[in-house]
Amino acid sequence: MNTISFVDLSEGEKETLEVVRQCLIDKTRTIIDYDSESSLDGRRTIVPLSLRKSNAGATLLYGWNVNEGVRAYRVDRIKGSEPTVDPWPENIPDEWMEF
Numbered sequence: 602m603n604t605i606s607f608v609d610l611s612e613g614e615k616e617t618l619e620v621v622r623q624c625l626i627d628k629t630r631t632i633i634d635y636d637s638e639s640s641l642d643g644r645r646t647i648v649p650l651s652l653r654k655s656n657a658g659a660t661l662l663y664g665w666n667v668n669e670g671v672r673a674y675r676v677d678r679i680k681g682s683e684p685t686v687d688p689w690p691e692n693i694p695d696e697w698m699e700f
Contacts, residue, residue: 610660613680614676614677616682617679620683620684623684629689630648630689631646631648632644632645632647633645633662634681634682635674635679636679637678645664646667646687647664647674648664648665648666650671655673661674
């Protein structure tokens with residue numbers, strides 16, 4: 602797995618990841634404003650799971666949302682994020698935490 606270097610991230614990406622980091626610590630959900638390549642742009646409420654680096658070098662945020670299940674979101678396409686007070690589901694399946 603490739604190491605994520607925060608030096609290579611824009612200020613906006615760093616701010617997004619700081620919100621996600623705090624939500625991981627607090628075990629709360631995160632709202633992201635996502636700009637996808639398809640027509641599915643918009644706000645998504647996710648349970649943040651992990652950060653990874655793709656083989657192509659993109660920083661990926663893995664998260665779970667009720668409509669899409671577990672998926673990867675490119676951090677450079679997240680236009681904003683905000684914490685919620687909504688806790689993670691009580692019984693998070695082990696396979697979610699493998700990401």
